[in-house]
Each structure stands twice: as structure tokens, then as C-alpha cells.
Amino acid sequence: MSDIIRGGQFLVKETKCEDIFTPEDFNEEQIMMRDSVIEFVDKELWPNKERFEKKDYALTEEVMRKAGELGYLSVAVPAAYGGMEMGFINTVLVCDYISGATGSFSTAFGAHTGIGTMPITLYGTEEQKQKYVPKLASGEWFGAYCLTEPGAGSDANSGKTKAVLSEDGTHYKITGGKMWISNAGFCNLFIVFARIEDDKNITGFIVENDPSNGISLGDEEHKLGIRSSSTRQVFFNETKVPVENMLAGRGEGFKIAMNALNVGRIKLAAACLEAQRRTISGAVQYANERVQFKTPISSFGAIQAKIAEMATNAYAGESATYRAAADIENRINIRVSEGNSHQEAELKGVEEFAIECSILKVAVSEDVQACTDEGIQIFGGMGFSEDAPMESAWRDARIARIYEGTNEINRMLSVGMLVKKAMKGHVDLLGPAMAVAEELMGIPSFDVPDYSELFAEEKEMIAKLKKVFL
Numbered sequence: 001m002s003d004i005i006r007g008g009q010f011l012v013k014e015t016k017c018e019d020i021f022t023p024e025d026f027n028e029e030q031i032m033m034r035d036s037v038i039e040f041v042d043k044e045l046w047p048n049k050e051r052f053e054k055k056d057y058a059l060t061e062e063v064m065r066k067a068g069e070l071g072y073l074s075v076a077v078p079a080a081y082g083g084m085e086m087g088f089i090n091t092v093l094v095c096d097y098i099s100g101a102t103g104s105f106s107t108a109f110g111a112h113t114g115i116g117t118m119p120i121t122l123y124g125t126e127e128q129k130q131k132y133v134p135k136l137a138s139g140e141w142f143g144a145y146c147l148t149e150p151g152a153g154s155d156a157n158s159g160k161t162k163a164v165l166s167e168d169g170t171h172y173k174i175t176g177g178k179m180w181i182s183n184a185g186f187c188n189l190f191i192v193f194a195r196i197e198d199d200k201n202i203t204g205f206i207v208e209n210d211p212s213n214g215i216s217l218g219d220e221e222h223k224l225g226i227r228s229s230s231t232r233q234v235f236f237n238e239t240k241v242p243v244e245n246m247l248a249g250r251g252e253g254f255k256i257a258m259n260a261l262n263v264g265r266i267k268l269a270a271a272c273l274e275a276q277r278r279t280i281s282g283a284v285q286y287a288n289e290r291v292q293f294k295t296p297i298s299s300f301g302a303i304q305a306k307i308a309e310m311a312t313n314a315y316a317g318e319s320a321t322y323r324a325a326a327d328i329e330n331r332i333n334i335r336v337s338e339g340n341s342h343q344e345a346e347l348k349g350v351e352e353f354a355i356e357c358s359i360l361k362v363a364v365s366e367d368v369q370a371c372t373d374e375g376i377q378i379f380g381g382m383g384f385s386e387d388a389p390m391e392s393a394w395r396d397a398r399i400a401r402i403y404e405g406t407n408e409i410n411r412m413l414s415v416g417m418l419v420k421k422a423m424k425g426h427v428d429l430l431g432p433a434m435a436v437a438e439e440l441m442g443i444p445s446f447d448v449p450d451y452s453e454l455f456a457e458e459k460e461m462i463a464k465l466k467k468v469f470l
Contacts, residue, residue: 004330007353008418008427011466014459021089021326022319030093033086037097040070041274045101052102052228053392057220060108060228061142061186068139072098073113077121078342082134088329088349092270092321100274103396104228110271111182112136114264116143119191119204119256122343123248128206132189141188146178146207146234147257154409156193157254159202161236163194165243172196172246173238174205175214180403184217185230192236193253201254204247207239214239225395259347262354264404265361266328269321272368272400276314279371279393283307283378290380297378306374313367321364324356355421358414362407365400372397433470 005015026034044063045052051059067073076091077083095113099106117136120128135141152159161176174194181190190207209215218233248256284307287298297303332349336342350357372394376383383390401407422429451457 004334005327006421006426007327008355008421010356011418011469012428012432014463017455020319020323022322025326026093030090033090034093034097036070037072037094040067040072041098041101045105049102049389049392052104053386055220055227057185057228057230060104060230063105064108064112064142065139067098067109068137072109073117073139074137076113077117077133077137081121081129082137088332088346089322089325092267092325095267096270096273096321098274099271100278102228102392103226103275103399106271106275106396107182107226107229107399110264110267111145112143112187114267115145115260116183116187116189116191118263119145119247119260120206122259122347123204123252123256124206125244127244128247132206136189142183142186143189143191144181144183144187144209144234145260146181146190146192148180149176149178154406156257157202159193159195161192161194161202163196163203163205163241165196166240169243171240171242172205174207174236174241175238176236178234178236179218180221181232181234183230184232184234185220190234191247192241193257196250199251201251202257203250204253204256205241206245206247207236207241223399225392225398259351261405262350262357265357265410266321266324266350266353268400268404269317269357269360269364270325272364272397273314273318273321275393275397276310276317276368276371279368279375279390280307280310280314282389283310283375286382287378303378306378310371310374313371317360317364317367320356321360324353324360327356328353355414355417358405358410358417361404362410362414365397365407368397368400369394429470432466436467436470439467 005013044066048056048059048063064073071084072094074083075086075094076088077085079085095110098109117133120132120136124132132141136143147156147159149159149161159176161174161178163172163174165172172194174192176194178192188209190209192205192207193202194205195202207215214237216235216237218235221231223229223231247253284298287303287307288296290297298307328349331352332345335345335348340348372390375390376394379388379390382388385391405413418427418429421427449456449460451460
């Protein structure tokens, strides 16, 4: 295990290029999965973009059921509960390629497969998993995640929703309101976080969506983008929840929420990749076809510079996301081989690379916004029209910087987690930092560097950037 790089160590250790996973390393199964997902998107999603923009929530539910029939909702679910039990790379791959056509479906898919299902597979009892996960994996049921409240956004542990134990001790009565709940309009099950008495931390519960049990919904929210993603407030009025539906233990809800978001962050980065590829392809096609001054505008340096920047950012984001996904999968496999359960191995594997998950969420969400913005600019006036695909792509991209923890929160988290790792001795920042200090105080080398080896100059530039950080 000591030979495998740890989370955050990319700053102080060099990794051989042969040990870094990229999409070029997809095996035959992964290539087939990618091609299958692209075919699904081109058949079911892309031709219906106009309907998604007109708040067709029924269409979102319909194609989610089709995704379930094809197995896409079960990629990360263990076989024991009706899933395909594929590795973490496959999970990221499906999330990547299924998310490029419309943010409405992408959000519904991510909310269901991630924060709607994963808390049960990772924290649920055997009875809970047997009861609920097969239905969620098949698309028979859909899940939603009730964490955010009017007064509890980034400060997720400050929620006011209460859970009161009944006198006979058989159930809890949950009372409170949640907002911005994706999939609320058609879900069958909520993951709800509430506070028991005056506990320091919130507690998680599995709550079936039964309107006769004190559950009501607000109207669909009118949003800038992801217009066919069902987003509503959810109100609980003494909703009865059996004690056996508590997730993990009392006061464990905040831990569940944070670990679920770690997975959600790298998957959100992945969900921004295919959107960039399709935006770039559309921009290049338009630039080649659009003629001004008797010349295709793709011949102009200003347009070429935009496309080059878009492609560079997409390539970097793709490479970093799949590198981290492979690092997580390797860590999971090692823990499983050492006797850890699937639940514990995945939790610890993702937690190890939580820094990278936060970094990727920030970087790729900002890249997709810049990409779609430049897509509009390349299209010019047509880009501002709803008749072209760029303006909806730009609107859908905007939410990526907000959910799964705002980019501001994730910037603070990534640094805070790195410092904690350094203090625990998991990442040696002090040693390399001292070495940089000594180098600055010493006599500089005047030797002419040898850049004959492939990427030698680029590697040196990266090494210098790491020194600047330290």
C-alpha cells in the first residue's frame, strides 16, 4: 500500500507517466460501455433538447427509466443488490458520457445514482440495502437527497429539521422543510437529514415518499438552467419514519453527507467533460461553416485561440479526472484485498483522495462555464439565440459551480484537508518546503538543462510550479 500515491501527494511526489490512467487506457469493456452510453444519449437525449428546455419533467422521468432498463443506474451498485458492480473508473465513465447533452438529465441521473442511492449502499444495514437498493438500481424507484434548508446551505450541519422519537420507541416523527431538492417531483424515496433533540450533528434517515404521511411538495422552481430537472421544496409534518430506517447511527448524518459529497464532486467534474467535448465540436463545425470576409472564421487567429483554449482545458480536465478515478479505484481494490468490506473500502478509497475531488470539482466546473461562454462568442449573435445549442449549454453549466458544495467552499476545503494531511504526516509538505528554502538561499545552478527526453522541459516547469506552491 505504501507504493501507491496518497491523496495530495501529487504536490510533492513525481508519478511515472506509465502509472497514470487516461481514457487511452480504457479496456474493451469500458470502450463498449462508453459507446453504448453515447448511443443512448444520441438517441434519447440530444434529439429532445428542445423538450428539455421547455420544462418537460415527464420526459426526464421517462428517460431515467430507460437508463435504468439499460443498467446505467446500477453501474456502482454491488451485484448482491441487483447492480453491475463495476469499478470506480466505469462509474465515472458512465457519468461522463451520459451528461453531455442536457444538464436536466445529468442532474437527475447524478442525484439518483449518487446522493440518492449511495448513502444506502455505503451506510445502510443489510436489511436496508436488500429492501431499497434493488429498486433504485433498476429504476423502479428514484431517489432524492434532502439536506439543504433555507437557513442551512454551505453550513449543512446547521439544519433545523427535527426528528422526535415516539413514546413507544418504534418510529421518529420528522418535521421541517428542505429546499432545492433534485428529483423531488418524481422520487419514491428521500435521504433526509434531521436533528434529534439537541445533538451536535444531524442524523440520516431513509424516508419513503408517501403524501399521506405528512409529506408535501412546493411548486417546481423556475431556474436559469437545468429546466427539466425536477427541483422542489419538500415539507415534512410529523412524518413517521421507522427507527430501523435510520442510516448509520445517531449523529452520523453529517459524516454521511460529507462523504457522499466527496464522491459527488469527482462525478460532477466527470459530468462536465462530455459537455465540453460537444460544445467544442459544435463550435468548430460552426466556425468552419461560417464565412465572413470570404473566409471561414476558423481561419482567424482570434477564433483559433478560443478553440485552442477550450480544447486544452477539456483535455486537462479529462486527464486529471480519470487519473484521480484510477487512484481511487486502486485504493479501493487494495482495501478489499486486505479484507475490508465493499462499503468500507469505497468510503476510505474516496476519502483518501477528497482533496483531488474538491480540486477537480472547482477546476472542471469553471472550465465548462468558460467553454460554453466561448462557444456563444464563436457563434456570435446566433449563439445568443435559443435556436442554437450554445445558450442552453451555458445556462446548464452555471449550476456546476454551486451544487456539490460551492466552489468557494471547495477551495477552502482542499487547502484545509491538505494542511490536515500534512499535520498527520500523510503528506510531507515541510520537508520539500525546507528544501525549496535552502535552494533559494543557495547558489543557483548554471548548467544547461538536457531537454532531449520527451516532455523533460514540461516536467521541469511542473516541478517549478510545485516549488512556488510550497
